[in-house]
Amino acid sequence: MDKKIITIGRQFGSGGRELGKMLAEKLNISYYDKEIIDSAAVISGLSKEYIAQNDEVVTNSFLYSLVMGTRTLTGQKTVEEIKMDAQREALKEIAAKGSCVIIGRVADYTLREENPFRIFISADENDRVQRVCKRDSLSKEEALKKIRKMDKLRAAYYNEYADAAWGKADNYDLCINLSKISMEKAIAMIVMNF
């Protein structure tokens, strides 16, 4: 197999991360999710905690700088920009190492010159609520609230940095609804492409 970069965007609670892990195992290639945070911390000198807290989120400092135009006034990078630059560098280092599965973090757009195979995973809201209830020990109401909030944050973050629309089919190569297609079948379908 030639080097293959597989990126996975996903709705919160859809099972996209689990699919990514199983896919990487099946293809025997590396898997990156939270690991990207660690690399970005090392590259930027920012703390892991700060990056983790602001993972896949457009931070307030960034919005503030946009509104106030402080970036153009001072010419200095905001903490958000430092974080994003480090994350981009981390993603490029990861991609340079060889075939891998990368979860989220605008990797599809950041690594577009590598011609990644871009996957998006969705699931019906009911199934996502169930999954999040169980995983995060939340009530149904709390899980639903969290799902909607997280998807909004992810979409805002993606749309800010990717120059494309999060979750829009034509922005990906393959989108799979895990409420209709089983995890095993989804993986078999993806593997057919490699």
Added chain:
Amino acid sequence: MDKKIITIGRQFGSGGRELGKMLAEKLNISYYDKEIIDSAAVISGLSKEYIAQNDEVVTNSFLYSLVMGTRTLTGQKTVEEIKMDAQREALKEIAAKGSCVIIGRVADYTLREENPFRIFISADENDRVQRVCKRDSLSKEEALKKIRKMDKLRAAYYNEYADAAWGKADNYDLCINLSKISMEKAIAMIVMNF
């Protein structure tokens, strides 16, 4: 195989229709595209020409009635409503007959109680331009203009009648980009689900 209704939404010029035809042949089930117009004409008493002209388009008479609120004033159906009612009935008759592939016409939403397998087909703009140039004997500029116009019309039509967003991944079970995944592979992937 149990009865299976497969609906295909598609970007203009993406190759979704060709895929649908090949898929129906492969599965040895019926294929419906323009045939829906004929049925809707018979059911409604409207001419085939009128329905074909307003196929997958929100007609002006409908927009006019929305703006003017004429429907609620007179209580009579507009021609657009007659057309849509007939189309819905035609789709339900088609679905009752047995397994089939149906192209466009908000069939995924109209037949939602049949639990259809909902596919959306996209392709990169360059590939779509090439396909439309060839198929419709247009210049590149004309083809690009047509693609953008048709997709806008389809989206407006779908969003009006489906209570969902055209081309948004989580509104479908499987979305495939034919610029990245070959027609043959796409069909093999779909067939795995039946």
